[in-house]
Amino acid sequence: MMMNKIRRVGAIAALMLAMALSLAARDGLKGKHIYVNPGHGGWTINDRPLATINHAAGDTTGFFETSASLWKSLELAQRLRDAGAKVTMSRTKNGYVADGDPKRTPNDRTETYSDADGQPQLVTLAKIAEHVEKLKPDYFISLHSNAATEGKLTNYQCIFYRGEYGAEYSKGSQARAELATVYLHDNPLTVWTDTIAGKHYVTGDLTWYGVKPEKAKASALGYKGYLAVLKHSAPGFLVESSFHTYHPERHRLLNRDYCRLEGLRCYRAIRDYFSGEKDKLGHIAGLVKSATDTIDNKLFKFVPGSFDRWLPINGATVTLCDRHGKARVVKHTDDEYNGFFAFFDVKPGRYIIRIEAPGYKTLEHEVTVKADEITYMKMQVRPKKR
Ligand SMILES: [Zn+2]
Missing domain, CATH: 2.60.40.10 (Immunoglobulins)
Structure with a gap:
């Protein structure tokens, strides 16, 4: 009898724990605030225009890091919102440059920000960092592709958080980055190339760029690091998903669905970081x-x-x-x-x-x-x- 009761209490406790866990899991992304920064934004020479078989460099329907980053980001943002997260994007459109950008093309507009309409079109890295600092999101992600010399057979993925390897400057960044790489590397449709012995592809920006911490410059907000867009206190990282200088990958990045797939991978990484519910599809x-x-x-x-x-x-x-x-x-x-x-x-x-x-x-x-x-x-x- 006694045994039975204990067993039943145990069972009820286990059931309650399971319910609490499943509730927590279901609430994974609910109420979490994610800041999504699509890299670049304009149609200038700094936005990585590169030729493909069908498009000359500079053709806005051809390769620009601007458009590939936005396609990845829009997919990520949509999936996060569908899962109940609050999402802020630094921009939702292509073709924005900083005021007075000497490289501006006739297709570019000046970046805008107002609290009133809520949706900024920001491209200046320091302004994005300021915006992030003001909002203090739970997770910051900046999406890019990488460059080596033109046509080089190099294609790997790297993720940078602010600070040094093993010594993040925004708490929680390294854990987010290390979980993300598991998901983001799951792309057997590309051809991954080199690994450099002993090199960490998930690391602090200072470590990757070889800047000594004492030489790291602080931003106007007072945050030290290397990459300007990471100089805020929110935990997160910048991901260079693949190399657009590797020709076949550059062509793939012209395909919106291929970019959406990367957005989906980012979504899964963020969702699992917050123990969100798995997808049924x-x-x-x-x-x-x-x-x-x-x-x-x-x-x-x-x-x-x-x-x-x-x-x-x-x-x-x-x-x-x-x-x-x-x-x-x-x-x-x-x-x-x-x-x-x-x-x-x-x-x-x-x-x-x-x-x-x-x-x-x-x-x-x-x-x-x-x-x-x-x-x-x-x-x-x-x-x-x-
Ligand atoms: Zn970039």
């Missing part, structure tokens, strides 16, 4: 390439032997079918030499992906979608007999 992302032909273009220098060598199939029709082969959603790969496709927010289950491209044999592949996971596919199509 899953996602599929993949590439369609030729199984026989490689790409040969001076604007598409790839890592030898990597998957990037295969000719990407432009304009392929990619159909998400149920497991009986009935078409559900139809997408097309872009015309930018990516062969990239994605289906977001798909119910878990078994599906068939059908690939059709003129001149190639139709390819069907079974795929399983799992809740809260991204299923990646690398598909290669064979030419029809000529």
Whole structure:
């Protein structure tokens, strides 16, 4: 009897604990304030205009870090809001420069900020830092892509928080960054390259740029560090997701859905940091390439032997079918030499992906979608007999 009672009390306590935990989990992002900073913002020479096969450098529909950063950020912001978080974005549009920017183009407007309308279009790093400092968000994230010399076969990811490796200057930044890299590295559709022995790719900005702490300059707000946009007290980091100087990756960054995928990864990192509830839906992302032909273009220098060598199939029709082969959603790969496709927010289950491209044999592949996971596919199509 006594035993029974103890057992029951234990069971009730366990149940209450489980309920409390699940409540806490459900509340993960509710009421949390996330500040999202899409890197860059204008159409100037400083906003990394670079040529791709279809676009000359400077074409605003071609590659600019400005647009890739915004696409990633808008996706992240939307998912955070859907999960109940409060989100502030430093900008929501492209084509803003600082007042008096000598590099300004006719397509650029002057950055704006007013408390009244609530949505700033800020690009000056010190102004963004000031804005962050005023709002004191729970999490700060700045989204960028990285640069080496043009066409270099370098593509890795790095994340910087303010301060030194192992000695963050805004408490909680390193933990946020270290969890984020687990999610952000989950991109098998790109080709990751080097790792430098003993080098930390998640580190303090002073450490990465080799600045001694005593030489670190304090901002007008009084915060020391290296990257101006991190000179505030909010915990968080800047992520250089991949290298836009690596040609195949630059082309992929022209694809909005490819950028959305990065926004989704950032969302998962932030959500899990706050123990938010897992998603009930899953996602599929993949590439369609030729199984026989490689790409040969001076604007598409790839890592030898990597998957990037295969000719990407432009304009392929990619159909998400149920497991009986009935078409559900139809997408097309872009015309930018990516062969990239994605289906977001798909119910878990078994599906068939059908690939059709003129001149190639139709390819069907079974795929399983799992809740809260991204299923990646690398598909290669064979030419029809000529
Ligand atoms: Zn950047």
